[in-house]
Amino acid sequence: MSEFSNSTRMGVRCAVEIIHSSQRSVVLTGAGVSTPSGIPDFRSTNTGIWEKYDPFEVASLSAFRYNPTRFYEWMRTLATGIQEASPNPAHYGLAKLEEVGYIQTVITQNIDRLHQRAGSKNVLEVHGSMGTLSCTRCYRTVSSQGYLEAYLLHGEIPYCPDCHNVLKPDLVLMGEQLPAKTWLKAQEACKKCDLMIVAGSSLEVLPVAGLPMRALENGAHLILINHSTTYLDVRADVVLHEDVAEIIPSIVSELLKA
Numbered sequence: 057m058s059e060f061s062n063s064t065r066m067g068v069r070c071a072v073e074i075i076h077s078s079q080r081s082v083v084l085t086g087a088g089v090s091t092p093s094g095i096p097d098f099r100s101t102n103t104g105i106w107e108k109y110d111p112f113e114v115a116s117l118s119a120f121r122y123n124p125t126r127f128y129e130w131m132r133t134l135a136t137g138i139q140e141a142s143p144n145p146a147h148y149g150l151a152k153l154e155e156v157g158y159i160q161t162v163i164t165q166n167i168d169r170l171h172q173r174a175g176s177k178n179v180l181e182v183h184g185s186m187g188t189l190s191c192t193r194c195y196r197t198v199s200s201q202g203y204l205e206a207y208l209l210h211g212e213i214p215y216c217p218d219c220h221n222v223l224k225p226d227l228v229l230m231g232e233q234l235p236a237k238t239w240l241k242a243q244e245a246c247k248k249c250d251l252m253i254v255a256g257s258s259l260e261v262l263p264v265a266g267l268p269m270r271a272l273e274n275g276a277h278l279i280l281i282n283h284s285t286t287y288l289d290v291r292a293d294v295v296l297h298e299d300v301a302e303i304i305p306s307i308v309s310e311l312l313k314a
């Protein structure tokens with residue numbers, strides 16, 4: 057911890073105490089947890105991925121239905137980035153905290169499956185995932201393994217093995233509903249938790265940004281770890297405007313000493 061400023065060290069100690077004394081902790085992660093792995097925030101306007109495209113013209117459900125080839129061309133950058141990425145110390149730290157019982161649920165806005173690859177088990181992907189593809193006609197769901205590689209390598213657009221309709225990656229597109237069962241579980245977890253840790257999210261994308269409010273309304277503690285400020289900084293017990301890939305491992309090592 058010696059590399060941090062005094063106030064950051066105090067914040068880390070305070071976070072460790074709160075986590076240590078909590079019974080049901082929920083973590084909410086956003087794009088900031090995956091940027092140290094080299095994955096751009098695909099909803100953010102200044103990361104380059106939108107430069108060539110208007111998101112509402114390519115990355116919405118109606119645009120996918122209208123022109124799936126264009127949709128897949130847009131998705132190539134995102135899918136390649138995810139395929140080449142590895143979990144970073146923030147992902148591994150959160151997986152460790154779940155393994156030793158300090159965290160019960162990880163709710164993530166990320167679609168890259170890096171939490172699972174780092175070892176997290178109870179992950180709620182509220183913005184969907186690149187791990188599966190679904191048929192928008194017959195609702196068949198398949199693992200994306202093989203299909204996405206075939207697209208990236210040979211440009212083969214994936215088709216449903218049952219009805220031969222184009223398959224859609226299960227990430228939540230612009231204007232699309234969140235996956236209902238996952239969203240209900242996430243809301244439930246936030247209502248029941250006594251600690252919510254927000255990591256790498258600026259809490260700007262609704263409705264997920266409202267989840268910490270559900271936790272606060274029920275008396276939970278709140279720890280925020282994010283580069284920039286959020287609308288809930290004033291309500292949090294601890295605010296750390298730091299790099300998640302540095303802060304989370306230091307919290308983990310302090311907790312394991314405790």
Ligand SMILES: [Zn+2]
Binds near residue numbers: 192216217220
């Ligand atoms: Zn089908």
